[in-house]
Each structure stands twice: as structure tokens, then as C-alpha cells.
Amino acid sequence: MLENRSLGSAIYRLVLKGAVAATARPGQFVHVQVGTATDPLLRRPFSIAGIDRPKGEVTIYYRVTGRGTALLTRVRAGETLSVIGPVGKGFTVPAAGELLLVAGGIGLFPLLALLAAVDRLAVRVKVLWGGENRRFLEDVGRATLFQMGVDYAVATVDGSMGHPGLVTDLLQAALAPETAAGQQAESAPSGGQAGALVKSPEGRTAITVAACGPKGMLQAVAACCGRAGVPVEVSLEERMACGIGACLGCACLVRTAEGTPVRRRVCKDGPVFDGREVVWDETG
């Protein structure tokens, strides 16, 4: 472990050196043992946010939500962590067209790895990011987005920055540029180059969306893309035990091409799934 630093808003950035970097791909995750005692017992999954293959480093960001992540904050640079990874199937990296990255909260991080992996001369990328408030976005990664020189727009629930409301409003606007897009862009005053929304007429059919965030947001994103006929990949979260496909603890439900609902393992068959295939509400 090379670095474990607080960014504020209970978010930490952790840099690991090891074999994981050699084969890691955007959207995959690492399964980290947070302590050596039996309580807490299980490993914790964290998405890979940065991959530096030459240096053999991967970066993850984590939010302190409970006992495991609280313990993780105590690990110091130079110490060794037991990490399984990279695990899971990642995002498709498009070779052309336009890519919209839709992030909710800390769902931004796995998308950063995808952002770094696309050839931005060939693909037009835009990030749509929603969070609670300005403070959170400033702490967590606005500087990173700025550094990466990517076109982005933000939305905050409390309206303290960018579009007041949900990130899916931005998505809706981006997928229907002739209607609301202009307005949305202007309502994001500190959102960098927010004016340049996706409206390349020749690229309309080649838009793809990749999303990561809370389940409700992903469901809304999938519905929105469904209506617009745009392919969408979503990164799902589920509580995990083994993280490698053996325990069936992390199951989700997807629909096959024939429409039959089948179980998939988020850790092994995902965490990235085709948004059109996911069955969001099992009871419904």
C-alpha cells in the first residue's frame, strides 16, 4: 500500500502496488481484507478507479460507511494488504462514437478508469455526475475531472452546484439535445465546459452510456436509455462473500435474449451488466 489519504466527505483514496495492475481493466474490482482478525470477517469489494500499468499501481476510492471501511482508514503506507483481484467483468471500451458516463456519488470512481482507457481522439466523452451537494463534489473528484480535461456537467440534490436535481435529468437532456440540453448546460455555471453537450448529429446512433451509482439511479438511467434506444452498461453492487463466484451470495436477476429471467453473479458475471437485461425489481 502506497497511499491512504482522506479527501474529505469521508472519502479516502488508496493506492496499491502489486500484481493486480498488470491485468486490471476498467469496471473490475478488488476484494480487500480489511483486518487480520475474524471480526469483521469478510473481504470488502472496491472498484478499481485508476490503473497505472507501467508503475504496477491501482487506485481505489472508498467511502467510510461501517466497520470495515473504518478499519481500512488505519492502514498506513508501507503496510501490506491482502487483495484478491482484479475480479469481475468490466466495461466495454468503445472505439468510436460518443460515450456518456453517468455517475451517482462515488459511482464516479470506476468510471474514471473507463475514462482513462478510452481513446479520446476517437471517442467523444462526457461525464454527467450527480451528488448531494457542492461540498461533496469538490472534495471527491471535481479537480480530478478538471485535470483529466474531460467535458462534464454536474447536478446536486440541494442545488448548490450545477443542475438542481438528479443526474438523470442531465442524461435525459443529453439524449434529447434539441429540447432541454441548452438549459441544463447553463444551469451548471461552475461545471467547467458544460456547454458542450452531446449533440453531434452524425454521432447520434453511436452513443453509448456507462453508469455507476445507487440502484435507483441505475434503474432510471437504464429506462432513459431504453426509451432513447441507446446501449447502456451499468455497474451493479451487491453484498458479497467470496467475490470470485463460488458462494452465490451476490446474485442478481437478468433477462436473457429470449426473455427468461436468470440469475447472474455480480462478482463474476458482472459487476458490469447490459442495462437492458437487468431485472430491477424481483418482486415486480
Added chain:
Amino acid sequence: MKPVDLTTRLAGLTLKNPVMTASGTYGFGEEYAAFYDPSRLGAITVKGITPLPRRGNPAPRVVETPSGMLNAVGLENPGLDEFLTTYLPRLEKLKTPVIVNISGFSLDDYALMAAALPEDSCIAAVEVNISCPNIKQGGLAFGTDPKSAEAVLSATRKNTKLPLIAKLSPNVTDIVTLAKAVENGGADIISLINTLLGMRIDIKTRKPVLGNIMGGLSGPAVLPVAVRMVYQVYQAVRLPIIGMGGISTWQDAVEFMLAGASAVSVGTANFVNPLAPLEIIDGLAEYCRQNGFTAVREIVGLAHR
């Protein structure tokens, strides 16, 4: 110095070492092959199968507990036919003895599966699961009533020559009665324990955490219960015992063998440390060497002297 003899005998079954993996924690044998060659294990036990495919319970299916976890997977499995056509040929390639764990909702279910499992394959034994807490009918009901437990074992016994392992539930008042019942029913080996019924409630949402409300407790937290049950059953029944429940280190494995287990199975520990079974094999050998035993079999049941 002569190497320690790690072989163990379970009824007609001889294993190269006494360490196996527990059903439901090792998939269908391939998931851990990225970490080590599964043929180094004494045997592997595959996820429980039922006659028809089962989709299992809704998420969340796992939740952590102090030194343990609850699972409510609900016996998700591809079903008997798919197991035989797709999974068995792949298991054959692992070159290791395979124990097939079976579950059902009626005597006929168990009988049918026992009959369908080939006797000339990598299948070394059939583990009759009469103890799954995660399915509504059947499951646990067979494992808590001695008469039904005996009946399930006789029904399977009639249909296969493979060694039969009866997997018992800890969710009973008197484990010895159940052990005697499966012995009468024709079991060759007893494995214990399956998971303990438990639940957790999220204090924020004030709702049970698991999609299925209740689940089965496993991991280090259950170890003392399991050791006690192995100890009691060893005294009361002649059948060899496979001990499991919270084993994550070689010290845990030694404890189970001293209590009377001829072999041990590693479950939840695989999730935390994929190499745990190998470390346990090495540790058992080292324990024997340091304490003057030439074969690991010599330590079985020593706590009873």
C-alpha cells in the same frame, strides 16, 4: 525423517488427506482453480443440487455477523440434469474425488437423485443434505425429525452403491438422536454441522437485512457448537465423522479431529483466505510431526481418552 501419513479412511473411502471443502462454499470446483490445483485437496464437495433447477432467494443473500456470516442463498443450483451433462464432465477434469451434495423436498426427490448419480465417475460419495435452513418446505424438516431423517437415508441407500454421507443440522435439541437415526437408515458417514438458523436487522431501515429474512450462520462464530456436536456424536455412533463449522486454521482442524472427526471440511474460510485448505493440510502434517504422530489418523478422537 519419514513424511507424516495424511491419508484418512471414511467407511470405504480413502482420501489422500483429510481436508475437503464444504458444500456451497466451493462452487462446482473451478472457482478456486485460479489459486491452486484442487487435486491437492482430500476431496471437494460441490454446491447442493436438487432434481429441478432452482433460482434461489432474492438479494441480499449474505450479511456479516460477529466472526461469521449469514447466508440465504436458498439452494440456487442448475438442477440434476444440467449437473450431469455440463458440470460433471468438468469436475472429472479436476482429478480429485468429488462429493455431490443433494437436497430434496420429498423422499422421491432424494431417491431419484441417488439413482441418477453415476457410480463409475469422479463422484466419490453422495452427501445427503437434510439440513438446509434456507428452503421453505423439506430441507430442514427432514433433518430435525429422526423418523424422516432415517427414511431419507434408507430411500437413498436403496438406489446407490456410493458411500452415503448424512449431513446433519445443528438446529436440533439432541444431535445424538439424529445421528443414530441416520446410522439406522444406512448412512456410511456423518458430516456436521450445517449452518445455524439466524437473522439480522438493519437498525436504520428497521427491517431484516436478508431478502429471505432468516439465513444460516457459518464461520468462526459457530466453531464451538460444531466441535461439541462432533464430540457428542463420536461417543454415540460408530460411523466416521466429517467435521465442519468455522474451520479456518490448522489449529481448528486439529481440534475437530481430537473431538472425533476423521476428516474436516473448510467452508466460509475459503471466502476470506482462498489458500486456507492448503495451509490446513500443511499445518496438520506439522502438528503430527512435532507431537510424534506418524499418521494423522492417530489423533482422531484423542480428546475422549
